[in-house]
Amino acid sequence: MMKPKKLYLIIESALLALTAGLLAAAAVRMYVHGAAQIASGDLFYYIYTREKVGAALLHLLPLICATAVFTVAGWVLGIRDESAGKLVAMDGIDAKESVKKAVPKKTGRRERILQSTILILAIVLILLGIWNGGMGDVFDKGAAICTECVGLG
Amino acid sequence: MMRAADTKMQTGNERVRMDMEKETIDSGERKEKAGAHAQPAYGTFTRRLVQLYAALLYNANLKGFLDGHIYSGPLKSVCVPGFNCYSCPGAIAGCPLGSLQNALNASGHTAPWYMLGILALFGVVLGRTICGWICPLGLIQELLHKLPVPKIKKSIVTRCLSYLKYVMLVVFVIAIPVWYGINQGIPLPGFCKYICPAGTLEGAVGLLQNKANATSFYQLKLLFTQKWVIMLIIGLACAFCYRSFCRFLCPLGAIYGFFNRFCVVGVRVDTDRCNGCGLCVRRCQMDVKHVGDHECISCGECMGSCAQGAISIQAGRITLAGPVSGKHADPEPVIQKRRKLGRIAWGVAIAVLLFALAWFNWIEPAQEAAKTPKPDQTAAAHSQTETQSSEKADAKPAAAAHPETEAQSSEKADTKPAAAAHPETETQSSEKADVKPAAAATGTIGSEVGDLLPDFRTELLGGGQFQLSDYRGQVVILNLWATTCAPCIEELPYYEKLKVAHPDVEILAIHHRAGAKKAENFLADKGWDHLDIALDSKEKGLFSLLGASDAMPQTIVLNKEGKITYNVQVPLTYEQLEELVSQAS
Ligand code: SF4
Ligand code: SF4
Numbered sequence: 146m147m148k149p150k151k152l153y154l155i156i157e158s159a160l161l162a163l164t165a166g167l168l169a170a171a172a173v174r175m176y177v178h179g180a181a182q183i184a185s186g187d188l189f190y191y192i193y194t195r196e197k198v199g200a201a202l203l204h205l206l207p208l209i210c211a212t213a214v215f216t217v218a219g220w221v222l223g224i225r226d227e228s229a230g231k232l233v234a235m236d237g238i239d240a241k242e243s244v245k246k247a248v249p250k251k252t253g254r255r256e257r258i259l260q261s262t263i264l265i266l267a268i269v270l271i272l273l274g275i276w277n278g279g280m281g282d283v284f285d286k287g288a289a290i291c292t293e294c295v296g297l298g
Numbered sequence: 299m300m301r302a303a304d305t306k307m308q309t310g311n312e313r314v315r316m317d318m319e320k321e322t323i324d325s326g327e328r329k330e331k332a333g334a335h336a337q338p339a340y341g342t343f344t345r346r347l348v349q350l351y352a353a354l355l356y357n358a359n360l361k362g363f364l365d366g367h368i369y370s371g372p373l374k375s376v377c378v379p380g381f382n383c384y385s386c387p388g389a390i391a392g393c394p395l396g397s398l399q400n401a402l403n404a405s406g407h408t409a410p411w412y413m414l415g416i417l418a419l420f421g422v423v424l425g426r427t428i429c430g431w432i433c434p435l436g437l438i439q440e441l442l443h444k445l446p447v448p449k450i451k452k453s454i455v456t457r458c459l460s461y462l463k464y465v466m467l468v469v470f471v472i473a474i475p476v477w478y479g480i481n482q483g484i485p486l487p488g489f490c491k492y493i494c495p496a497g498t499l500e501g502a503v504g505l506l507q508n509k510a511n512a513t514s515f516y517q518l519k520l521l522f523t524q525k526w527v528i529m530l531i532i533g534l535a536c537a538f539c540y541r542s543f544c545r546f547l548c549p550l551g552a553i554y555g556f557f558n559r560f561c562v563v564g565v566r567v568d569t570d571r572c573n574g575c576g577l578c579v580r581r582c583q584m585d586v587k588h589v590g591d592h593e594c595i596s597c598g599e600c601m602g603s604c605a606q607g608a609i610s611i612q613a614g615r616i617t618l619a620g621p622v623s624g625k626h627a628d629p630e631p632v633i634q635k636r637r638k639l640g641r642i643a644w645g646v647a648i649a650v651l652l653f654a655l656a657w658f659n660w661i662e663p664a665q666e667a668a669k670t671p672k673p674d675q676t677a678a679a680h681s682q683t684e685t686q687s688s689e690k691a692d693a694k695p696a697a698a699a700h701p702e703t704e705a706q707s708s709e710k711a712d713t714k715p716a717a718a719a720h721p722e723t724e725t726q727s728s729e730k731a732d733v734k735p736a737a738a739a740t741g742t743i744g745s746e747v748g749d750l751l752p753d754f755r756t757e758l759l760g761g762g763q764f765q766l767s768d769y770r771g772q773v774v775i776l777n778l779w780a781t782t783c784a785p786c787i788e789e790l791p792y793y794e795k796l797k798v799a800h801p802d803v804e805i806l807a808i809h810h811r812a813g814a815k816k817a818e819n820f821l822a823d824k825g826w827d828h829l830d831i832a833l834d835s836k837e838k839g840l841f842s843l844l845g846a847s848d849a850m851p852q853t854i855v856l857n858k859e860g861k862i863t864y865n866v867q868v869p870l871t872y873e874q875l876e877e878l879v880s881q882a883s
Contacts, residue, residue: 158447161537165530176523188874193518195509219446229449232580232603236454238587240576247567248559248590250612256560260422263557267418274412278816279401280375282408285813286400286782287374287384287392290849292867293784294396294490295385295501296525297517297849 153224160212167208171201344619345431345597349440351647352380352432357388357500358654361663366508368848370812371662377413379420380433381550386500387508390658393496394420395550399471399487400782403479407819417553425561426554427611429544430595435496436544442536450539452585459546460585460593466493467549484784489549491521495529498522505849514849517868540583545593555592563613565589565596571608571626578604669836745845747862751776751854754843756808759818759831769804770860773882775875778841778852780810781820785869786851790826792872796879797828803879806830808840810850857882 179192202209219225252260274280290297356378359369368387377392384392394417401410420428429436443449450456466489474488490497502522505511535542544551558564567578567589578589578600586593589600589609598619601609607626611619617636621627628636741750755765766774777793779786790807797805807829809817814833821831834840846852847867855864855878863882870878 154446154448157445158538161445161447161534165534169527169530172523172526176520180520188871188877191516193515193522195506195512195515198506198515216445220444225446226449228451232577233451233453235576235580236452236457238576238579240579241574243576243579243588244567244569244572244574246591247569247572247588248564250566250568250610252560252614259560260562263418263422263560267415267422270411270415270418272415274410274415277411278408279404279410279412281813281816282400282404282782283377283392283397283412284372284375285780285816286397287389288368288370288812289780289782289810290368290385290501290505290847291396291487291490291782292514292517292849293521294487294494295383295497295505296491296522297502297505297514 150224150227153219154226157212157215157219160208160215164205164208164212167205171205175201342599346437348431349434349437351651352378353382353434353437355651355654356380356382356390356434357386358390358651359388359658360655361659362387362389363504363508366505366510366847368505369658370848377416379424379428381435381496381548382433383494383496383500383504385497386504388504389500390654395471395494396487396490396497399475399490400485402472402475403485403487405476406480406483418557421554421557421561423562424554425558425564425596426551426592426594427561427563427565427596428554429548429551430597433544433550435548436541436595438499439536439541439543442533443540445537447537452540452583456539456545457585457587462546463548463552466547467552471549484787485782486784492525493528493547494525495532495543498525498529502526511847511849513866513868514847516866517849541595544595545585551595558590558592558594563596563618564611565594565598565600566610566612568606568608568610571606572604573606575605578609741861745854745862745865747865749862750860751856751862752843754840756832756838756840759821759833762830764806764830764832766860769856771858772802772804773800773858773879774804774806774856774860775878776844776854776856777805777807778810778844778846778850778854779807780850781813781817783810783850789851789869790824790829792870792875794826794829795872796875799876800879801828804830806832808844809833810841811835811838853878855879855882 175197176192179190182190183192362368366387368385369390371390373391374384375392377394377397379394381395382389382391382393384396394413398410398413398417401408401413404410424432470489470493474486478484478486478488502525506514532543532547539545579586581600581603582589582594583599584593584595584597590596596611598609598611601611601619601621604621605624607621607624610617610621617628617632619636622633627633741748743750743752745751751766753765753767755763758764775793775796777786777790779790781787793805793807797803805828809831811834814835817831817833832840844854849867851869852867853864853870854862857863864878
C-alpha cells in the first residue's frame with residue numbers, strides 16, 4: 146500500500162507535468178495550424194493573437210486551477226519530499242581534498258594582488274568602454290525592445 | 299628512535315583527528331535522523347528577503363507593467379549584476395548577459411571593453427554571490443523548487459551536466475554573436491534568441507500581458523513557440539531539480555564562477571576549525587566539490603550543517619554572516635555589532651528602493667511628460683489639413699485613449715489587416731482619394747487603423763525634409779526600425795526593392811532615437827539610395843508622435859487619403875509589402 150504522502154507527490158508531479166505539457170502543446174498546435182495557413186497562401190495570417198491565446202488558456206484554466214489548489218493543499222499540510230533535506234553521498238569527492246581546496250577565510254597575498262589587479266583592470270576597461278562608445282551600445286540595446294531576445298520576432 | 303617517536307605521535311594525532319571526524323559525521327547523521335537538517339539553515343530568510351529586494355529594485359519601473367512600455371532612460375546604459383531581461387517592462391537597467399552578447403556582436407567595429415569591465419567588476423567584487431543572493435532568476439528557480447514534488451538530488455550525473463553551461467557560454471554567448479556580428483553584420487544574441495527563459499518570461503510574457511501590446515502577438519512565430527516550450531521545460535525541471543537552469547545552463551553563472559576563488563564577497567572556510575568531515579559539501583544542493591568553488595553560490599545554506607562553525611560569509615576581512623550558536627559561535631558583542639550594521643544596511647537599502655520606486659514611477663515620467671511635445675500640438679503646428687480635423691484631434695489625441703476605438707481595431711486586426719478585411723471600404727476611399735486627394739481627409743487623428751496619422755515634419759538623412767501632408771494622394775509607408783534590431787535589418791532591403799518597383803509610393807524609414815547617430819555609419823555602405831531615412835531623437839519624439847511601441851520593426855501604411863490601413867509591429871516579407879501597397883492604392 147503506497148503511503149499517502151508518496152501518492153500526493155506522484156499526483157502533484159503528474160499534474161505539473163500535464164499542465165506544462167498541455168501549455169507547450171497548445172502553443173505547438175497553434176503554430177502548426179498557423180504555419181499551414183501561411184503555407185496555403187494566406188499572407189497575413191497571424192499565428193498567435195491575444196484572442197486565440199486567451200481562448201487556449203481558458204481551455205486549460207480548470208487544470209491550472211486544480212494544480213494550484215492541489216499545490217497549496219500540499220503546502221498547507223506540509224507535504225514534501227523528506228529526502229530533499231538529507232545529506233547526499235560524496236559521490237567520488239574526496240573530503241580531505243575538498244577541505245584543502247576550500248576557499249580559506251584568511252585571504253592570501255596572491256588573492257589580494259589578484260583582486261586589486263582585476264579591480265583596477267575592470268575600472269580601466271569601463272572607462273575605455275565609455276570612451277569608445279561601448280556604453281552607448283548598451284543603452285541602444287536596452288532602450289528599445291529586442292524582439293528577438295524575448296522571442297517575439 | 300626519534301623518527302619512531304615522531305611516527306607514533308603522528309599516528310596518534312591522525313587517530314585523534316579521525317575520531318573527531320567520525321564524531322562530527324556521526325553527529326551530522328544523528329542530527330539528520332532527528333530531522334535537524336530538515337530545518338532551513340539560519341540566514342535563509344534574510345537571503346530570501348535580499349532576493350526579493352533585488353528583484354523589486356531591478357524592476358522598479360512598475361508602471362511599465364501597467365502601460366506596456368519599457369523604461370528607456372539613461373540608466374539603461376548600465377547593467378544590473380543578476381539575470382534580468384532588459385526588455386522586461388519593469389527593468390530599470392540592462393541585462394549583463396544580453397549586453398555582453400550585444401557588445402560581442404558589435405566587436406567588429408567597437409571593442410567590447412565596457413561589458414568586459416562591468417562583468418570583471420561584478421565578478422571580482424561579488425563572484426557567484428550574485429547568483430545566490432541578487433539574481434531574480436535564481437529566486438524564481440528556488441521558489442519553483444518549493445513545489446511539493448519528488449526531488450532529484452545531485453550526483454555525478456548532475457556534476458557532469460554542470461559543465462554544459464560552459465558550452466552555452468562559448469557557443470551561444472560568444473561564438474554566435476561574434477560570427478554574425480563580424481561576418482553577416484546582423485546583431486544576433488544567440489543565447490537570448492534561442493534559449494533565455496528570462497527573456498520569454500519577463501520580456502515576452504511581461505509585454506504581451508498588456509492590452510496595449512496586442513499587435514505584438516502578430517510577431518510570434520516559430521521562435522516564440524520554441525522559446526515558450528524551452529521555458530516550460532526549464533521551469534518544470536526546476537521544480538524537480540534544484541536550480542536546474544543555474545547549475546546546468548546559465549552562462550552568467552559560468553562567467554562569475556571564474557572569479558569565485560578570489561572575489562571580495564563570498565563564503566569562506568576557517569581551515570583551522572574545519573576537520574574535513576565533508577558535511578558542507580553533502581548538505582549543499584549545488585554541484586560543489588568544495589565550499590567556495592566555481593559552483594558555489596555563497597548562499598550560506600551549509601553554514602548550519604557545519605558542527606565546527608568553520609563556514610562564514612566574508613566581505614574581505616569583515617564577517618557578514620557566521621556561526622551564531624553552538625560552541626563555535628562568534629562572541630555575543632560581535633554578533634550584536636553585526637546585527638546593528640545589518641539594520642543600518644537594511645535602512646539604507648529600503649530608502650534606496652523607495653526612492654527608485656518614486657523616481658521611475660512618478661518623478662521621471664512627470665519630467666518626461668513636461669518635456670515631450672504633445673502629439674496633437676505637433677500635428678496642429680505642421681498640418682495643412684489639420685483645420686478639418688483638429689477639433690477631433692484635440693478631443694482624441696490617440697486611439698489608445700479610447701478603448702472602444704482600440705477594441706474595434708483590434709477586432710479588425712485579428713487575423714488580417716483591416717484593409718484586407720474590408721475591401722469595400724478601401725475601394726470607396728481610394729475612389730474618393732482620386733477625386734479629392736489631400737483636402738478630403740477627415741477623421742480621427744490617431745494611430746489605429748482607419749485613423750489619420752498626425753502630420754509631422756522631419757529632416758532626412760542626406761539632406762531634405764519630409765512633411766507627411768505633402769504626400770496626401772500618395773500611398774505612404776513608414777517603417778520604424780533600429781540598427782540593434784536584426785529583424786529590422788533583414789527587412790529593410792525589401793523596402794528599398796519596393797521603392798524601386800513603386801516609385802510613386804513614399805517610403806520613410808525612421809530610426810529609433812537610441813543609437814540614431816550610429817545609423818549613418820551603418821547605412822554608409824548599404825547602397826539603399828531610394829529610401830528616405832530619418833533619425834528620431836528625444837526632442838523630435840517621432841516614435842511617440844506616431845504612437846509607436848518600443849518593439850520593432852513596425853510598419854504603418856497610409857492610403858492616398860492619409861488614413862492608416864495597416865499598423866503592426868511585425869517583420870514583413872516582400873510579398874506582404876506588395877500586398878499592402880496594392881490594398882492601400
Ligand atoms: S567546513 Fe565543511 S568539512 Fe569543514 S568541518 Fe565544516 S562541514 Fe565539515
Ligand atoms: S557550498 Fe555552501 S554556500 Fe556554496 S552553494 Fe553550497 S550551500 Fe551554498
